[in-house]
Amino acid sequence: MxxxxxxxxxxxxxxxxxxxxxxxxxxxxxxxxxxxxxxxxxxxxxxxxxxxxxxxxxxxxxxxxxxxxxxxxxxxxxxxxxxxxxxxxxxxxxxxxxxxxxxxxxxxxxxxxxxxxxxxxxxxxxxxxxxxxxxxxxxxxxxxxxxxxxxxxxxxxxxxxxxxxxxxxxxxxxxxxxxxxxxxxxxxxxxxxxxxGRDREQSWLSATGGGFRLITISPSLRGLLGLALLAGFHVIPEAVAVPYAASLGKGAVEAGLLMAAIPVGNVLGVYVLTRFVPLERRLGAMGPMAVAAAVPLVASLLRPDFVVLLVLWTVSGAFSGYQVSANAEFVRLVPQDRRGQAVGLASSALVAVQGLGVLLGGLLVEWAGPADGLAVAGIAGVAAGIPAALAWHRARTTQAAKPVG
Known part of the structure; x- marks a missing residue:
């Protein structure tokens, strides 16, 4: 392609x-x-x-x-x-x-x-x-x-x-x-x-149940949703930027720069992927990128200074640019008459895991301190990312990313 x-x-x-x-x-x-x-x-x-x-x-x-x-x-x-x-x-x-x-x-x-x-x-x-x-x-x-x-x-x-x-x-x-x-x-x-929708009289309960079944029975949709939900780990740096900056003796300006690093990196990553990487390679790279997005967080164990930390978080944001390809492929694979419900369910799940990620980040920083807490979150992100990446690879290999019915 x-x-x-x-x-x-x-x-x-x-x-x-x-x-x-x-x-x-x-x-x-x-x-x-x-x-x-x-x-x-x-x-x-x-x-x-x-x-x-x-x-x-x-x-x-x-x-x-x-x-x-x-x-x-x-x-x-x-x-x-x-x-x-x-x-x-x-x-x-x-x-x-x-x-x-x-x-x-x-x-x-x-x-x-x-x-x-x-x-x-x-x-x-x-x-x-x-x-x-x-x-x-x-x-x-x-x-x-x-x-x-x-x-x-x-x-x-x-x-x-x-x-x-x-x-x-x-x-x-x-x-x-x-x-x-x-x-x-x-x-x-x-x-x-x-x-x-083919059935205009379908009830809310029936439509919602059908949306859940559609996602759960399709290996491709499950794999894509699994990759998307890793955002719960990738959002954690933004949630802990203020205490992390304070632990380095920095103030509000530096905290703001740290909070901006993830979205700035994400913008750069999405642009490069979309502009220079063919679609098939993007789809194949999603799993490795999902795992790689958490790796820079683990580097907090090395106690990097502020500038290095800013670069690490920007790199993490760039790798998380795979999310755009995952979202687009998810919508493409869902049958046209069921996109609304499937998108609604996936979007809510994404909001939920990001909220849980923010909560998890706060608890880890409270427990272990900013550097070690973020590193633990990064290790958890890598551990969760590997099976998600493998699941997407298997689904893509066995089903060749064909639309589900």
Whole structure:
């Protein structure tokens, strides 16, 4: 198989540009809203704990929304589902921006809005293989990931500047406007396609059970999901950057650089893989890269200085770039009429393991200190990565990555 289509050719597709722009606006609005809501919660309560609860309400729904609502992306036309969810979210976030809204009501509206992110995201991911030709699809996935990572890197700083300049209330109005713009862009650029699901009357329980069975009976999907879930180990450095920097006698600036090292490395790794490595080689390299991504964490045992540590974490992020290929291949292999539910379940599992990884990292650092704790996490990542890599190799060898039925 030859080299994948370049980024320029992917962005020449008007439907892809519309889907990409909608996702980017939605993510940017969410980042802005998180900063604004944290400011509002702290201004009203003065409680760090309650502020953390309000912030968590922007994250927890991602864990629940996949299993609960991902199936909607199969049962209903995906373009119309995206538009409907974005319109509803426009209204919900507009209500959140009402001055003096009681905090419980604000929390309920935020939770409902974020819950709708799951079916919207599932629909966008499920639409992408229909919009792009097979040779361009992996590049489209990489383009979405790269811009999402770059937005994450600048989002909180940019969000803080906007909230400081315009105030949290106006920032929430801006957030509502981004959802309205998303709905409009999708309506104007993405063409209608009928619902993908074959059984429109299928219940939520039946659809969810079918999604679980689809993943568990397919060696290829199990292998890909296993590789993806290793992100729970690879995210740990970001969670322990502050105490690690402090253990080296460094401050907030150095901690911020450490936190940025993983996503910066990831952006570089994804770009190099997508631009210079043919698809078949990318698929074959995923297992070794998954194991290699944890190896730089083990090097903490050697007590590297700050600069070396920064390089090690950047290398770890670069190796974790295999995740984009794993995600793209997972979606490609899932039957078109069941993508929404499968993507929803996989996304929720990914959120869960990353949350557990953050918790694990905190516990290990508390127990063994930053360097030794991170090294233990790295050893665990290598140990978990080897069987996952072997499982994917066996599945790819025996099934030749054929779509599952």
């Amino acid at each position: 030859g080299q994948a289509t370049g980024f320029r050719q992917v962005f020449a597709n008007a439907e892809f540009r519309g889907l990409w722009a909608g996702a980017l606006l939605s993510r940017g609005g969410d980042q802005l809203a998180r900063v604004a809501l944290a400011v509002i919660a702290y201004q009203r309560t003065g409680s760090p704990a309650l502020t953390a609860v309000v912030y968590a309400l922007t994250l927890v729904p991602a864990l629940l929304g996949g299993p609960l609502l991902g199936w909607l992306a199969d049962r209903h036309p995906r373009r119309e589902l995206i538009i409907t969810c974005d319109v509803i979210r426009t209204v919900l976030m507009g209500l959140v921006a009402i001055p003096g809204l009681p905090l419980p009501a604000l929390c309920a509206l935020v939770f409902a809005s974020q819950l709708l992110e799951s079916p919207t995201r599932a629909a966008r991911i499920a639409l992408l293989p229909d919009i792009l030709p097979a040779d361009a699809y992996p590049t489209g996935v990489a383009a979405n990931h790269l811009t999402s990572q770059l937005l994450t890197l600048i989002g909180f700083a940019g969000g803080g500047l906007i909230v400081a300049a315009a105030g949290p209330g106006v920032s929430l109005v801006i957030n509502a406007a981004t959802f309205a713009a998303c709905a409009l862009i999708t309506a104007l650029t993405v063409r209608h396609r009928p619902a993908a």
